[in-house]
Amino acid sequence: MPSLKPKQVAALLNRSAGTIAREGEAPVRAMVIAAFRAHGIAADLEILPGAELRSAAERAMKQVLDRQLDAVIVGGGDGSIRSVASVLAGTGAPLGILPLGTLNHFAKDLGIPTTVEGAVRVIATETARSVDLGEVNGQIFINNSSIGVYPYMVFERERQRGRKRRSKWARMTLAGLRVLRNLPLFRLRIQVAGVSELVRSPCLFVGNNEYQLGLPSFGRRGRLDRGELCLYAAKAQNRFSLLRLGCRCILGSVDQERDLRILKAGTAEIGARRHWLLVATDGEIATMRSPLQFRSRPGALRVFAPAPGNR
Numbered sequence: 001m002p003s004l005k006p007k008q009v010a011a012l013l014n015r016s017a018g019t020i021a022r023e024g025e026a027p028v029r030a031m032v033i034a035a036f037r038a039h040g041i042a043a044d045l046e047i048l049p050g051a052e053l054r055s056a057a058e059r060a061m062k063q064v065l066d067r068q069l070d071a072v073i074v075g076g077g078d079g080s081i082r083s084v085a086s087v088l089a090g091t092g093a094p095l096g097i098l099p100l101g102t103l104n105h106f107a108k109d110l111g112i113p114t115t116v117e118g119a120v121r122v123i124a125t126e127t128a129r130s131v132d133l134g135e136v137n138g139q140i141f142i143n144n145s146s147i148g149v150y151p152y153m154v155f156e157r158e159r160q161r162g163r164k165r166r167s168k169w170a171r172m173t174l175a176g177l178r179v180l181r182n183l184p185l186f187r188l189r190i191q192v193a194g195v196s197e198l199v200r201s202p203c204l205f206v207g208n209n210e211y212q213l214g215l216p217s218f219g220r221r222g223r224l225d226r227g228e229l230c231l232y233a234a235k236a237q238n239r240f241s242l243l244r245l246g247c248r249c250i251l252g253s254v255d256q257e258r259d260l261r262i263l264k265a266g267t268a269e270i271g272a273r274r275h276w277l278l279v280a281t282d283g284e285i286a287t288m289r290s291p292l293q294f295r296s297r298p299g300a301l302r303v304f305a306p307a308p309g310n311r
Helices: 018-023 025-038 050-065 078-088 105-109 116-125 149-160 168-181 239-251
Strands: 008-014 042-048 071-076 095-099 128-136 139-141 144-148 186-192 195-201 203-208 229-234 260-265 267-272 276-281 284-289 292-304
Touching: 008 025, 008 050, 008 078, 008 095, 018 025, 025 042, 025 116, 042 050, 050 071, 050 078, 071 078, 078 095, 078 105, 078 139, 078 292, 095 105, 095 116, 128 144, 128 203, 139 276, 144 149, 149 203, 149 276, 149 284, 186 203, 186 229, 186 260, 195 203, 195 229, 195 260, 229 267, 229 292, 260 267
Parallel strands: 008 042, 008 071, 071 095, 095 292
Antiparallel strands: 128 139, 128 292, 144 203, 144 276, 186 195, 186 267, 203 229, 229 260, 267 292, 276 284
């Protein structure tokens, strides 16, 4: 499968990505094409709605597998990357990333520069390497999946969309306050490595590999190729202790023993009394049937990125 010095690529950019929304389609298109040309790469570039990324990625993947293209490039945030990665998972088709979103967690954890020129340079000069993906009930995630407080906050934030002209962050803050007012507590049965454990928690977070909990790298992952899931269950039992935990997260002073129950495994089953659970995957929510079946997919995605020691 092509991966060294791609010459012809399909570049799929999400029209709603933060950079495009700020700077406009025409300037971003010109900047991306110029960056690829500077590195000797011809890009068949499309700027399209996020809902169309998956079907466009499927067409581009077939061209890569037929050796008509060398790689598929996605421009956007984590949601856009997840859409395309879901198509390319397990196929061997290499993925390039242009971090055009707001937060770009996956790109940053891979050591990909956040500028267009820097990201294209990585595509042109680095070898595509294999990284892990997570999966829950058949749905891929590149960063994390969670149940409890966070998906309820996202649900509440989206429910406010269109009511008033508030920013995404303002809506998320209001959503958080409303969810905390009626804090959900879940009785969960976690099964990993043949061991079953009961946990009572307002939120359970499942990472695609381990997240750092101390400064200066809080919330970052040093490796995405260990083939493991890392489960974090908050021990907080009321809104005040959860708020304290949130503050410690912001300050990077989380005490793993006091604040969290942490488990690591390649697979995990999460059961609850409820037959259906609201689940977030990389910031997008869906209702899934319990028990939730999580698994790591080691090396399922080939992506142009610096080797861990070269960042």
